[in-house]
Every structure is written in structure tokens, then in C-alpha cells.
Amino acid sequence: MVVATDDLRPFLTHDGMLRDRSDELLHLIATNHFFIDRDTAEVSPQYRQIIPYVVIRHGDECFALVRTRKQTEARLHDKMSLGIGGHINPGHDLQAGLQKELDEEVRIGGTHTLTFAGILNDESTEVGRVHLGAVYLLDASTRDVEVLETEKMRGEWIPRAALSESRESMESWSQIVLDEVL
16 A cells, blocks of 8 residues: 655655644545555655554553564564554555554454554655554553564563663664654
8 A cells, every 4th residue: 555655745744753634644545545566665755655553552561573584674674663564455444454464463462442643754764765654552451462473573561661772773663653652
């Protein structure tokens, strides 16, 4: 799923979390998205791939992931991530794509609530220039979260107060989420 960068440009006022006019931006994504082949999308800054990015929390802890070298996106190998997310394929909208990624990557026990936090824009990296994140906070009722794709990532709970110590090992999106959301 992509949206033309030119259509998004009026909303992309800065790098970081975009919260002003986020309802308009979500509407634009819902009505103007289309699908292209991923190999083209990954190297074409004229499009932004829309990525649901879910941060899992329980109390004062966040579930952090470290991507292994078997994960598809080589530019993110060995980086810590605070978000679970991925590309949305044909037949899915943003919400269905978000649920599909959660179901594929983790098992969450107990109940949870999901809250939209904003749109993440990061033009500082090669990866960021071809992606746009829809950030959600998932507040879990328990710490019962398990990584399903163990060959691609491993996960652990980290107290929010300790996350800043790991900031330099994080992917840029996680750094932005840490600085501006958490």
C-alpha cells in the first residue's frame, strides 16, 4: 500500500510525529492509497509505503524487539524496535493490515486497548523516505506477549525509564517514538 508523496506533502511539515490534521491525513491515506510492487516501492521516494507501527506497553514497560539478520529489511538488521509493523498488501486497509501484522508477529495474551498516536514522518534515512508510519499504542493487560517470528526477531520487556539507555541501538522510528510519544 502506497500513497503518492506529492499528495502527502502538505501534511509532511517536519520529521517526527505528525499530530495536527491527523484525521485528514488518515482520510487521505484511506481514499488515495493504491498498491505497487514492493521492490519498486522500496526505492521510489515518489511513493510512501503506509506502515502500521504498534508499540506494546504494560504498565511502565514497553515490549522491545531486536531484528535478526534473517529479517527481510537488511537496513534494519540488529536494530532495536519499539514497534511491530509491516507492509500492507492488497485486500487490506490500514486497520486490517495492522491486525494482520500483529497476528503474524506476536501473540498477545489477555485483553488490550489500541489507541492512535499519530503519523510518523522520517525523511532522515533512506528507509524513512519511502515509508510513513501510522503509530498506535497497544496497552496490554498482562506481560503475556510472545514473539512468533523467532527467526526474525526476539522480544523483551524494558522499563520506560531504561529505554533511553538503548536509544542509540534503536531504529530511527523507535527513537522518534521514544522522544515524542513515550
